[in-house]
Amino acid sequence: MQEKSLSEINERIRNGSARVVTAEEMPDLVDELGTAGAVREVDVVTTGTFGAMCSSGVFLNLGHSDPPIKIARAYLNRVEAYGGIAAVDLFLGATQPSEDRGIEYGGAHVMEDLVIGKQIEVEAHGSPSDCYPQMDLETSLRLEDFNQATMVNPRNAYQRYNAATNSSDRTMHTYMGTLLPGLGNVHYSGAGVLSPLSNDPGFEYIGVGTRIFLAGAQGYVIGSGTQHNPENGFSTLMVTGDLKRMNNSFLRAATFHKYGPSLYLGIGIPIPMLNERLAKSTAVRDSDITVPVQDYGIQRRDKPSVRMVSYEELKSGLIDLGGKEVSCSPLSSFQMAREVARTLKEQVERGEFLLSQAAEPLLRVGSCRPMK
Incomplete structure (x- = not known):
């Protein structure tokens, strides 16, 4: 099996010889070169996501x-x-x-x-x-x-996120946006093919201590996020970074109509091509990533799923729900997720962003239980 070490990849980053591609570019390269060839030819794959990350905050010392x-x-x-x-x-x-x-x-x-x-x-x-x-x-x-302004976010960068619709007879205002009655629309979130955790679902590289791009600053993963649920493909990250180093291009406040405020953040993680397993996982496509469309018109915790749908279908703008063609709209920005991955790629290519060895792996078994 073709392999490389992290120190070897960091040395290439330092001397400017590293080949860096975005997660959007990687699937075609793996198709062309195979996993072994991709490990030989590519050193780093950059990921990115940009969306509402409510579980965020900052410690301030006055x-x-x-x-x-x-x-x-x-x-x-x-x-x-x-x-x-x-x-x-x-x-x-x-x-x-x-x-x-x-x-x-x-x-x-x-x-x-x-x-x-x-x-x-x-x-x-x-x-x-x-x-x-x-x-x-x-x-x-x-x-x-x-003195200090340290962002510490308990739950960011969901691996994937349920899509939402509304079967009731009234308009609903939710953290998934305004949902029209009678299955009038579908909203979804997440970056799909560019999502950091979708490109390393087994935590081959991402772990405690992994250096990340956080709203324009260099931050770190400090653990598994709250409601971390890797068994079902809904992993999350707890992250930290220095607010003083962040960039407004990748940090935006928002208000969801009749719901409340939230924080849009850009998060990216560079994934080193250490082995063929990582080459295979970074070859993921939108068609491979599926989420349930949940019915928010049923107001209980375990909302029923109308159907499973891929990010490829969601990004097409229309999906079929029970024979009805329903429009889909993203709450996150795929354009900004691309910008995160592209900016991170440039930083790695310039030798400004080295990759870090995790101090310990993320939890393989999470806990996302209902309130007792």
């Missing part, structure tokens, strides 16, 4: 005020941030809505405002003690004014 304060409650542009960590550490969640603007503005919008250089208004209320006497403070801060 620095100590004078007199000092132990923050019990804090608001950033009137969006509440959790203060029960330490005196001036906060955690801001992407989906937290504003106190005064409701669901039209939330934590994700604060993050985007910070990344694009805007000043945000901070209001803090203290829990007084002898060492933290201050009760209240107000100030204005930019991203550069925080």
Whole structure:
């Protein structure tokens, strides 16, 4: 079996001789060269996804005020941030809505405002003690004014995601967008052929400590994501990165109509061609990746599946549901997923992005049980 080492591939990246292709280009190369030939000819395959990743947030350290304060409650542009960590550490969640603007503005919008250089208004209320006497403070801060702004996202980069439709007689407003009554439309998410975990479903390379592209910065996988369910092809990642290094092109706030705020993120992972197993997994096509179309008109946790459908069918724009031709629309951006994979490819080719050995593998058995 044809194999290469990670150190050999990193050396080629350093000296500029590495051959890098995107995950969209890889299937045709494997068809042409075979898996052994692909391992010989290709060093790195870059992946990418860009979509709503609600389970995201950022740890912020404000620095100590004078007199000092132990923050019990804090608001950033009137969006509440959790203060029960330490005196001036906060955690801001992407989906937290504003106190005064409701669901039209939330934590994700604060993050985007910070990344694009805007000043945000901070209001803090203290829990007084002898060492933290201050009760209240107000100030204005930019991203550069925080000591640290560390993004830590519990669940990102779903391997694949259920599509959604609505059989009820009323319009529904969901995290899968606005679903029209009577199976009037289908919404789906995910990058299909470009999705990082679809290109390494067995975690041959991706693991704890893997260096990733996170919203324009270099970040890391820190573990399996919440609701990680690899047995059913719904693996997720827990990731981290420095908000101060992120790029607004790959970090965008959004509001789902009558549902609430979310954060759109660009995530990419370069996959080294270490062996033929990875060559085979990175040869995946949209036609190989299937998801159930779930009926959100049935309002229970275990929504029934109308049918299984491939990303190739979804991307065609029309699918058949019970003899009815139904239009399909993506909630994620395939164009931006391509841009993530292309940007990552250029960084690897320039020697700016080296690949890292995982400290330990991701969990092969996950847990996605209903609430007890």
